[in-house]
Amino acid sequence: MFRSRPGRRGGRTAALLTAATLMLTLGGCAMDTVTPQEARAESGEDGKAGTETRRVDCAEVKCIALTFDAGPGKDTPHLLDILKEKQVPATFFLLGRKHVDRYPKVVRRIADEGHEVANHTWTHQILTDLDEAEVREELSRTQDAIEKITGRKPVLMRPPQGRTDSTVGDVSRELGLAQILWSITAKDYSTTDSGLIRERVLAQAHRDGIILLHDIYDGTVPAVPEIIDELRNRGYTFVTVPELLAPGTARAGAVYRPEKD
Template sequence: MPSPTSKMKRSGAAFPTGAIVFAATALTLALTGCTRLETTAPSAVRATDVQARFGTVDCREVKCIALTFDAGPSEHSARLLDILKEEQVPATFFLLGKRHIDTYPELVKRMADEGHEVASHTWTHRRLTELSPDEIREELEHTNTEIERLTGRRPTLMRPPQGRTDDTVHDISRELGLSEVLWSVTAKDYQTTDSDLITERVLAQSSRDGIILLHDLYDGTVPAVPGIIAELKKRGSSS
C-alpha cells in the first residue's frame, strides 16, 4: 500500500518531520481489516497513528523504524534490554518457545514489563508451509499460551520462520487473531559475528520507513545495536 503524508504530533505540538520514531510494531501494525498483512513497513497499514513513547505520530509522514528481534530470548537478551532502556527505544520480540521462552521466562516478563511488544515466532521454528493445519495451529497456539501466561497479554503478531507463508498459514493466523509481519531490512546476522558488518548492512538498507530484522541470539548482533540506533537517530535529526 502507498504511504500518504500527514503530520507528526505531540500533545498538540508539531515535531520536525526529519525526526525518527522507533515504533513498537504492534502499535503500528494494528489489525485493520487488510486482507493480508505480510507487512514490511510500519506505514503499510490503514491505521498509521502510533502511540510512541513521547506521543502520537503518523508513520505515513515521519520516519518510523521498527526494531524487531527474532528467535529469542537468549543469553544476550538481558544486555539488549539494557541498551534499549538506556536509549529509550521500544522493540518487538518475535519469540521462540522451545529452548527459549521455556528457558528464559524471566526475560519474557521483563520484555513486556519494560514496554516492548512480545510476539510469536512459533514454538519450534519449523517451516509452517510444510506442516498440516493442525500442526500449524499447535505451533502458534502453544507459543501464544505461554506468552500470555508469562505476560498476561496474548500476542497479536507473529513472524513465520524464514518468512515462509502461504494461504493456509495466513488463514490460520487470522483465525487465531495474529497478523503476519515480515521485514524490509535484514543484516543476515546469522551469517556473521562481525558487529561492524551487521551495523553496515542495516544502515545501508534503512530508509524512511522500515522493519529491521535482527536476531538477539547471535554473538555479533547485540553489540551492533547501539551503533545502529545512534546512526538512525542522527539521520532522523539531520534529514
C-alpha cells in the same frame, strides 16, 4: 539446504531467508502484502489493537521499527539494558521451546519495559511444510506460553524464514495473529562481525522499514548501540511494529511488509 530452526549462538548456523527467496515464496502462493503506509490508511476497525496510544505519527515522522527474532537468549538482558538506556522500543518475535520456556523472567521484562511481545512459533519449523493442525500447534503453544507469563496473548507473528501460505494465513486469522515480515536484514546468522552487521543495516535503512535482527547471535547485540545512534543521526524515530502501522491496526491473518523507497 536449510535447517528447520535456528541455533542459539553463531556457531550453529540458522536457516533464514534472503530477500529473493522471500519474494519467490510469497509470489508463488499469491500472498498479498500490506505496507505500513497502507495499514495507516485503513480504519483499523476490523483489526486487533497491538499497543497503547501511539507516541508518534509515522505519517509525519520518519519511523523505523527494530525487531528481534528467535529469542530470548542469554544476551537478551544486555540488549534490554541498551534499549532502556537509549529509550528505544522494539518488537520481539519470541521462540517457544528452549527460549520462552527457558527465560520466563526475560519475557516478563520485555513486556514490562514496553516492548511488543510477538510470536515466532514454538520450534521454528517451516510452517508451509506443515498441515493445518501442526501450524496451529506451533503458533497456539507459543501464544499460551507467552500469555501465561505476561497476561496477554500476542497479536503479531513472524513465520520462520518468512514463508507463508493460505493455510498459515487462515490459522493466523483464527488465532488473532497478523503476519509481519521485514525489509532490512543484516543476515546476522552468517557473521559474528558486529561492524558488518551494523553496515548492512545502515545501508538498507529506509523510512517505514522493519529491521530484522536476532538477539541470539554473538555479533548482533554489540552492533545495536551504533545502529541506534547512526539512525537517530539520520533523523529516524524508533517505533514498535504496531506503532508503525497506527492509526491502523494489524489485521489478523494479513501479511505486512514494507516497500523500500
